[in-house]
Amino acid sequence: MVLASEITPTVELIGITKAYPGVVANSDIHLTLLPGEVHSLLGENGAGKSTLIGILSGMVQPDAGEIRINGKTVRIHSPRDALERGIGTVYQHSLLVPTLTVLDNLLLGVDQGWKLGREMAMARLHELATLLDVEIDPSSIVGDLALGQRQQVEIVRALWRGEGVLILDEPTSMLTPQGAEKLVQVVRRLVSKGLAVVFITHKLSEALDLGDRVTVLRRGKIVGEVTPDELHNKSRLQVTDEVLKMIFGEKSDASQGTSATQLSDTAGETFRVDHVSVKGDGPHPVLDEVSFALKRGEILGIAGIDGNGQKELAEVLAGQRRVDNGEIILEDLSIQHLSIAARQAKGLRYVTDDRHGEGMVGPLSIALNVVLKRVGEAPFWRWSFVRHGAIREFARKLINDHDVRTPHEEVAISTLSGGNMQKVILARELALAPQVVVYNKPTYGLDARTTAIVLARIADQARAGVTTVFISTELSEIVAICHRVAVMYRGQLSEPISVRPGIELQLGALMTGSTAV
Amino acid sequence: MNGLFSELFISSLVSGGVIAGIPLIYAGLGEAISERAGVLNVGLEGMMLGGAYGGFVGALHFQSTWFGLMCGGLTGMVISLLMVVLCVRLNSNQIVVGIAITLGAEGVTALLHGAIYGDSYPRVPTAHPYAIPLLSEIPIIGPGFFNHHVSAYFAVACVFFVSWVLKSTGIGLSIKAAGDQPHALEAAGGGVHRTRTIAVLSTGLLAGLGGAFIVLVGAGLFVPFVTNGKGFIAIVLAMLVRGRVKWIIVASVLFGMSLSLTTALQLAGVDVPIDLVLMLPFVLIIVVLFAFGRRSYLPAALALPYDREQR
Ligand SMILES: Nc1ncnc2c1ncn2[C@@H]1O[C@H](COP(=O)(O)OP(=O)(O)OP(=O)(O)O)[C@@H](O)[C@H]1O
Numbered sequence: 013m014v015l016a017s018e019i020t021p022t023v024e025l026i027g028i029t030k031a032y033p034g035v036v037a038n039s040d041i042h043l044t045l046l047p048g049e050v051h052s053l054l055g056e057n058g059a060g061k062s063t064l065i066g067i068l069s070g071m072v073q074p075d076a077g078e079i080r081i082n083g084k085t086v087r088i089h090s091p092r093d094a095l096e097r098g099i100g101t102v103y104q105h106s107l108l109v110p111t112l113t114v115l116d117n118l119l120l121g122v123d124q125g126w127k128l129g130r131e132m133a134m135a136r137l138h139e140l141a142t143l144l145d146v147e148i149d150p151s152s153i154v155g156d157l158a159l160g161q162r163q164q165v166e167i168v169r170a171l172w173r174g175e176g177v178l179i180l181d182e183p184t185s186m187l188t189p190q191g192a193e194k195l196v197q198v199v200r201r202l203v204s205k206g207l208a209v210v211f212i213t214h215k216l217s218e219a220l221d222l223g224d225r226v227t228v229l230r231r232g233k234i235v236g237e238v239t240p241d242e243l244h245n246k247s248r249l250q251v252t253d254e255v256l257k258m259i260f261g262e263k264s265d266a267s268q269g270t271s272a273t274q275l276s277d278t279a280g281e282t283f284r285v286d287h288v289s290v291k292g293d294g295p296h297p298v299l300d301e302v303s304f305a306l307k308r309g310e311i312l313g314i315a316g317i318d319g320n321g322q323k324e325l326a327e328v329l330a331g332q333r334r335v336d337n338g339e340i341i342l343e344d345l346s347i348q349h350l351s352i353a354a355r356q357a358k359g360l361r362y363v364t365d366d367r368h369g370e371g372m373v374g375p376l377s378i379a380l381n382v383v384l385k386r387v388g389e390a391p392f393w394r395w396s397f398v399r400h401g402a403i404r405e406f407a408r409k410l411i412n413d414h415d416v417r418t419p420h421e422e423v424a425i426s427t428l429s430g431g432n433m434q435k436v437i438l439a440r441e442l443a444l445a446p447q448v449v450v451y452n453k454p455t456y457g458l459d460a461r462t463t464a465i466v467l468a469r470i471a472d473q474a475r476a477g478v479t480t481v482f483i484s485t486e487l488s489e490i491v492a493i494c495h496r497v498a499v500m501y502r503g504q505l506s507e508p509i510s511v512r513p514g515i516e517l518q519l520g521a522l523m524t525g526s527t528a529v
Numbered sequence: 530m531n532g533l534f535s536e537l538f539i540s541s542l543v544s545g546g547v548i549a550g551i552p553l554i555y556a557g558l559g560e561a562i563s564e565r566a567g568v569l570n571v572g573l574e575g576m577m578l579g580g581a582y583g584g585f586v587g588a589l590h591f592q593s594t595w596f597g598l599m600c601g602g603l604t605g606m607v608i609s610l611l612m613v614v615l616c617v618r619l620n621s622n623q624i625v626v627g628i629a630i631t632l633g634a635e636g637v638t639a640l641l642h643g644a645i646y647g648d649s650y651p652r653v654p655t656a657h658p659y660a661i662p663l664l665s666e667i668p669i670i671g672p673g674f675f676n677h678h679v680s681a682y683f684a685v686a687c688v689f690f691v692s693w694v695l696k697s698t699g700i701g702l703s704i705k706a707a708g709d710q711p712h713a714l715e716a717a718g719g720g721v722h723r724t725r726t727i728a729v730l731s732t733g734l735l736a737g738l739g740g741a742f743i744v745l746v747g748a749g750l751f752v753p754f755v756t757n758g759k760g761f762i763a764i765v766l767a768m769l770v771r772g773r774v775k776w777i778i779v780a781s782v783l784f785g786m787s788l789s790l791t792t793a794l795q796l797a798g799v800d801v802p803i804d805l806v807l808m809l810p811f812v813l814i815i816v817v818l819f820a821f822g823r824r825s826y827l828p829a830a831l832a833l834p835y836d837r838e839q840r
């Protein structure tokens with residue numbers, strides 16, 4: 013066996029520092045990536061992980077520090093520099109051109125010559141899709157894809173040229189357990205070929221399973237490391253405990269439990285979806301006769317592999333997409349013909365999974381973003397005048413309650429870390445008292461502690477009588493807070509079943525279609 | 530009313546429409562390229578005017594239409610360099626810079642023309658038309674469409690070329706990405722600034738050619754403000770065709786016809802107040818905007834400066 017110190021590291025980051033107004037995102041960071049090793053990078057929302065890998069991928073210029081690649085000091089001025097040095101990145105937020113096809117997105121920036129080599133690209137795509145074991149239609153427009161599918165495209169793109177280093181910034185947050193498992197296999201294969209991989213995740217078990225080495229960031233500083241030896245020799249429980257302490261500080265309460273409360277038998281039916289179908293462009297309907305009925309205060313989990321119609325269902329419920337057939341009934345009232353705004357007025361809310369795109373206006377302040385859906389409402393407006401004081405106070409309260417990491421409420425929301433943006437948008441929705449809420453992957457991108465807070469809030473809301481549709485690919489979350497669960501598979505929704513221990517296996521079978529729906 | 534359907538009226542309408550439409554094709558195509566790359570080029574009128582003057586000087590100096598066109602294109606490109614430096618590199622406001630370019634070009638060309646040529650209004654060498662065999666022999670409309678200076682056919686060729694570039698080349702993809710999601714272009718290893726620079730320079734070149742065409746093939750001489758708002762019409766056309774550049778040809782010739790209606794009506798002996806007819810293209814623009822404006826396609830990052838670290 014060779015000692016680590018004898019191998020030339022693929023990448024060395026030395027004394028990296030980057031400050032933004034009001035926050036030091038990275039402070040004197042030292043990080044070493046070795047060939048054939050997966051380096052897990054952990055840290056709570058806003059710890060500085062994305063900034064650090066942004067510096068390595070050329071998206072962000074550091075204030076100070078040195079980067080060495082294969083022992084040589086280099087300057088990375090742009091993502092192009094990084095790509096040419098074999099550093100491929102899957103960014104936290106989708107960085108694909110929504111108006112172009114999958115294939116054109118993959119060709120973008122690669123082929124600066126005259127004629128595009130579309131045939132060769134097809135072959136390469138096929139090769140990588142086989143390696144990843146995913147199905148990607150090269151001619152579909154990226155904007156039409158579900159987020160999970162987009163992420164698959166991005167992984168393909170990162171591998172397209174990435175032969176030295178592969179950086180994955182929360183790649184599994186939008187994948188199903190099966191998809192994540194697949195990714196793990198792919199990463200293992202790549203690592204065995206000598207690649208160095210940086211793996212950022214909020215799921216501790218993944219980080220420890222896949223990582224050969226773990227580094228933890230907190231508030232821009234490295235607060236701890238787990239070496240391969242330690243990973244080998246200590247028990248999983250011990251390591252988990254230590255790492256959690258590193259991530260959240262000494263007093264960690266990340267593993268607090270939440271569970272669904274008993275539904276009262278007298279609760280009346282509030283929300284019913286009756287044989288709803290949506291045709292879509294393809295030969296198969298996007299939604300095929302979807303039906304379910306919910307009592308007041310009930311939480312229905314909708315599980316399924318991404319891209320089986322969950323997003324479409326959510327959009328249909330919210331009014332963003334037209335129903336071709338069927339009925340949606342809220343409190344004895346047909347609402348399928350009502351506009352988005354009219355449904356909101358009736359107390360129906362939708363928390364989209366594309367919070368980066370649909371949920372916020374990037375250049376506006378956090379304060380304005382939290383009242384975005386309440387323009388004209390008291391106490392934020394009075395006699396059609398804005399009351400900035402009230403808005404700021406409300407924003408400060410949300411920031412406090414949800415532990416949003418930001419200098420203050422007046423900064424542009426786009427400067428927040430990915431997870432902190434999610435927190436703001438969720439806080440905004442959770443502050444309302446709706447009749448029915450539809451959540452699409454509400455905990456995507458959140459660290460363990462915030463996930464627990466959010467799940468608890470959703471359960472609290474339900475207890476107070478809010479009816480909830482909870483779409484998620486995380487079975488553990490569904491099992492934790494839902495009363496009943498149904499599975500989406502190819503546009504069809506299975507019969508909802510009551511959540512009970514050990515239900516995961518049954519759900520898994522439904523999700524892959526191995527049982528007739 | 531017999532005048533309106535006479536052969537003379539139709540053929541002069543068509544031929545005048547093409548002559549007036551070709552500059553719109555050049556400039557509209559240029560604008561379409563910039564817009565797809567995310568740069569709203571309001572300086573188009575100024576670039577056309579610069580090209581008109583540069584082309585005029587060049588043609589007089591070299592006594593050649595072709596050299597004149599080249600000089601016109603180059604002048605347009607040089608002016609667009611200003612836009613590249615200020616808007617693409619230094620992230621200034623695109624609208625403000627565009628207006629400044631237009632106003633500046635109007636002033637400078639009028640001043641230079643007055644100072645150098647005074648009231649002599651010299652004429653440039655005649656641009657000889659080339660009749661396309663067979664096609665130009667089609668009765669009534671044949672000569673109108675197919676008997677023009679070669680640079681008119683070249684404009685159409687440019688449209689097809691650009692359409693191909695946008696669809697099938699690396700730079701074409703980069704241009705579309707720079708307008709729709711510039712961060713994605715950078716993440717893929719492309720350069721937003723580089724792409725937008727290429728796009729804006731092409732716009733300058735094409736607008737310059739369009740301006741030079743007005744003087745060298747259309748009017749035969751330079752007068753101040755000779756472009757007469759064509760740059761702005763071209764901006765609207767570029768937005769209306771929603772990124773499908775081939776439609777620029779049709780739209781431009783239609784607008785060209787409405788522009789040339791005055792002459793055609795006079796030739797046909799129909800008496801309509803001139804001011805009314807001169808208004809027509811602009812009325813048409815407003816009508817078209819009412820009808821299709823809401824469907825106009827604009828790239829997501831249009832007119833937004835790009836900063837890599839500002840996510
Ligand atoms: N462009 C920017 N302008 C201002 N502040 C920024 C900018 N980018 C990042 N920050 C700040 O830097 C800090 C670190 O952000 P970063 O995105 O690196 O966090 P992260 O560890 O990736 O978090 P998450 O898990 O939520 O994605 C945050 O406080 C964020 O607000």
Ligand SMILES: [Mg+2]
Binds near residue numbers: 104181430431
């Ligand atoms: Mg991040």
